[in-house]
Amino acid sequence: MGGKEKEVKVLAMKGAEESLSDQISNKKKMKKKKREVEEKRFEQEEVSNDSSKKKKKEQREESAQEVDTGVEEPVKKKKKKQMKEKKEKEVDDNRSLKKNLSTGAEETAVVRGTAEAQLCVTVSGNGSADPKFAPLESFDLEGVPTSVLECCKTFAKPSPIQSHAWPFLLAGRDLVGIAATGSGKTLAFGIPAMTHVLKKKKEKKATTPLCLVLSPTRELAQQIADVLEEAGSGCGVKTACIYGGTSKGPQRSALRAGATIIIATPGRLQDLMEEGVCSLDQVSYLVLDEADRMLDLGFEPAIRAIISKTSKIRQTVMFSATWPLAVDQLAREFMNDPSPVKVMVGSQDLAANHDVTQIVEVLEDRARDARLDSLLQKYHKSRTNRVLVFVLYKKEADRVENSLQRRGWKVSAVHGDKTQADRTKAVNSFKDGTRPLLIATDVAARGLDIPDVEYVINYSFPLTTEDYVHRIGRTGRAGRKGIAHTFFTQTDRARSGELVNVLREAGQTVPEELLKFGTHVKKKESKLYGAHFKEIGVDSAKATKITFGDSDDE
Structure with a gap:
């Protein structure tokens, strides 16, 4: 290739580069010009909007001036007068509310608690402001036989749930009682139950059941039966404890012998009712103990069937340490009082017994066996x-x-999976100290009332935080102190938020490792309507049945 050809090629390449450079420069200029035009248009629109807003504001002010000075003056004065009357009424209502609070309409009394926190007792519902329902400070109960009160002689004074619930229950009121495990709930409903039965027996000379206590587990049924048998031993009241997993023969005999108080699990009781051995038509004192657990175990159809066979004129009582929304539905349906008395010891939120020191340890699943062995050594x-x-x-x-x-x-x-005989044997050996170490599933979380259990170890975290509260409540009972040591693993992380709340409410130490799982608390879902439901309290009005048109089927 000659020198001239090379020179021409170089010049052509330079020309192409200059042409490309010019094109790029022109594109940049056009973009800049376009951006300037858009900015100018935007500024004009802003000015236009500001002027429009200003104009509208002026029109409103002019309109307001016309109202102030025109024919609408009387209307404005009337509105001002109505607003003033409304505010005065609100002030009067607030004064009235404060007065009611001071007399007990929504009584909040602080009682002696632990060193970490004080418990608060809240009483609400129809008639709670009446002075005759003031909390009791001693076991001097009017209308209660001395022989019934013999079971209370080991206690210095009534527990908070007893002192606040007894006046209402002895007066025949429907009641919801919520208090920590080991706080004396069994005697809280047991003493009025015994008094009610003695009164009815005197009036009717009845030999059929007059009182029914429903319980979710065999162990809890046996515990309640032991307490009520002791309370009724001096006054001739017969009890029958009905539960599955054992022979029906002795239970049939107890019913035929004239038991007037039945303590039962729903399944076995329904079986005996279907056999015609047990009639509940005279039951006028009904207790649902740990109703939330009965729902969890799927007993709701059995509970409904059983309650439908009791007397329509009855006193209905519900007690538990935890009170989820599902139980509110039962309370509204089965209590005759549209606004039953509600006695709550402690917080409305899920709360554990403050007498229990809670230790939570986050560890690997495979490390639990070795850690359990080291804790038992300690x-x-x-x-x-x-x-x-x-x-x-x-x-x-x-x-x-x-x-x-x-x-x-x-x-x-x-x-x-163990037979009732084996379960009873294991519990008895635990009580008498023959085998002072007991391994248990949640069947024992609400049924063991052994005052001197010093330690609870949660080898596995339960499926619900409510069950955690009941588990650790097996220690620290009747005013004693206790320690609950819990293993928490990666698989339990969904319940970390609820556990953190329980620990904080009781003033316990929250480990940093637990906080790493998060503190979010998942919204509880309705079993009927999923997550889309309104939280309705037990004090709300009952639903009204509406029938549309005439039906030949009715």
């Missing part, structure tokens, strides 16, 4: 004190029991 060193270990599954209970037995621990287990 907490159960004497091998004579009572320690209760909770697990989640029946097979897990057997595995942990066998593992500890191989290591030389005196241990037994309680769960749903």
Whole structure:
């Protein structure tokens, strides 16, 4: 290639580069010009909008001036007068409310609690302001036989739930009682139940059941029966404890012998009712103890069927340590009083017994066995004190029991797959100290009333935080102190927020490892309507049945 051709090629390349450069420069200029035009248009629109807003504002002011000075003056004066009257009424209502509060319409009394926190007792519902329902400070109960009160002689004074509930229950009022585990709820409804039965027996000389106490588990039914048998031993009141997993023969005999108080689990009671052995048409005092647990266990159809067979004129009582929304529905349906008395000891939110020191330890699942063994070396060193270990599954209970037995621990287990005889034997050996170490599933979370359980260990975290509260309530009962040590693993993270709230409410230490799982609390869902439901309190009015048109089927 010659020199001239090279020169021409170089010049052509330079020309192409200059042409490309010019094109880029022109595009930049056009973009800049377009941006300037858009900015100018935007400024004009803003000015236009400002002027429009200003004009509208002036029109409103002119309109307001016309109202102030025109024919609408009397209307404005009337509105001002109405507003003034409304404010005065609100002030009067507030004064009235304060007066009611001071006399007990929504009584809030602080009672002696633990060193960490004081418990608050709230009483609400129809007639709660009446002075005759003032809390009791002693066991001097008008109308209650001395023989019935013998079971209270070991206590210095009534517990908060007893002192506030007894005046209403002895007066025949429907009541909802919410208090921590180990706070004396059984006697809170048991003493009025015994008094009611004695009064009815005197009036009617009845030999059929007059009082029914429904319980979710066999262990809790047995515990309630023991308390009521002691209370009625001196006055001739017969009780019958009805539960599954054992022979029906002795239970039929107790009913035929004239038992006037029945303590029962729903399933077995329904069986005996269908056999015609048990009639509830004279039951005028009905207790649902731990109603939330009965719903969790799927007993709602049985509960409805049982309650439908009781007397229409009855006193209905519900007691529990936790009060989820599902139980409110039962309360509204089955209580005759549209606004029953509600006695709440402590917080409306989920709360644990403040006498229990809660220790939560976050660890790996595979580390639990070794950690349990080291805790038993610490907490159960004497091998004579009572320690209760909770697990989640029946097979897990057997595995942990066998593992500890191989290591030389005196241990037994309680769960749903064991026969009632084996369960009773295990609980009795735990009570008498023969085997002071007990492994249990949640069947024992609400049924063991053994005052001197020093330690509770949650080897597995329960499926609900309500069950956690009931589990740790097996210690720290009747004013004693206790320790609950809980293992929390990665699989339990969905309940971390609720657990953190329970710990904080009781003034306990919240471990940093637990906070890493988050503090979000998932909204509880309605079993009927999912997550889309309105939270309705127990004090709300009952629903009204409406029938549309005439029907031949009715």
